[in-house]
Amino acid sequence: MSITHHPGEELLLSYASGAADEAVALLVASHLTMCRTCRLTVRTAEAAGGAVLSSLPPAVMGDRAYESVLARLDEPAARIVREANLNSEVPAPLQRYVGGDYGAIAWRPIARGLSHLPLETRGGTRARLYRAEPGAVIVPHTHRGDEWTLVLTGSYSDETGNYGPGDVQSATPEIEHSPKADPGPVCINLAVTNAPLVFRGIIPRIAGWFFGF
């Protein structure tokens, strides 16, 4: 498995800085699980964050700030429980949203061979999983904003290329594409958009509205 399409460095930087909202952070963290190269970039960016923190002019703390923290040092801390199932093909950050088994997800059908699951995230960006049987097609669409798609299993192709496990496709508003799942394993991907998709044709538009795209 070799990843050839990585998220843009500005996306990795916004993840490291915390500026990225939850859905984007979910996509980046899931990609990082699968990509060592981008893990190094994010660690590099976080180290830059450490440098920024050290170099900020210190603010003045309240008079009794240290004492009030001191008084709480012996409070029992909430135990950190590991929720992730580590024998799963679902990346740990995604398991919080969909569980540890793609097969157990209550997929909602959209079209032949194609189903989806909108995820609950806060922030302005929206995330959903797609499940596409080999040959299934998402009708041609453009975007009002950006769309990032992370392939989790299987692969798909569109006018711009081929995307396999761990790859992230970044689509800007000017790109029109109709991704088609390749032969082989079922293609599951995580798609994040910061504006609704725009489908070509009136029926897909109505369907798109109906399914909440």
Add this chain to the structure above:
Amino acid sequence: MMAHAAAFAEPWSVRHRLAQPVLRRAVALMDGTDGDPARFDALVLAVGRAHDRRAFKDLFDHFAPRVKGYLVRLGARNALAEDLAQEAMLAVWRKAALFDPDRASASTWIFTIARNLRIDSIRKELRPEIDPADPLLQPDGERAPDETVEWAKAEARLRLAIAELPREQSRIIELSFLAEKPHSLIASELGLPLGTVKSRIRLAMARLRLALGDGA
């Protein structure tokens, strides 16, 4: 005092903040014992191993005001920034045993604590992160580049590299951390095309990665 607090609550303005480069100070700070990164790593380790309260006091004195300053720069009002800075230091105390100086310096580790606390408490969002124990992470074959560098030394080199970045690049990196907004918005506020901002980020990150690799 009130006027001072009100000034902090003003909406963030990129142009206003540009007058205050902060990254260049990182290097100056490292020269004094006050800013010696290895010293802070040792303090966090002492807290993690032995619940060393004297070490914790030193960490508090150095980092609490900076975490508060970071939160204020990102728009938090004084009282909230104060509370969250205290929470962050409490998290430092509680999580110190998990601190691994081979993965991050103390200031980077504390930055991530403050960043996540802010996302959780102010934005009320979850923060998806990798699970270091996830078998999907395991290197398949040769060791990953992020596991081969001696991180403490690497971060020291990285700070030097940051200070040597062209101002136009370090400014974008700085704004990425101190303005909670997409790069498209940062670009338009700076009057730059988004492509220019993205290429400055790419150039800056390439230099920083190179600095991490040197001497590894």
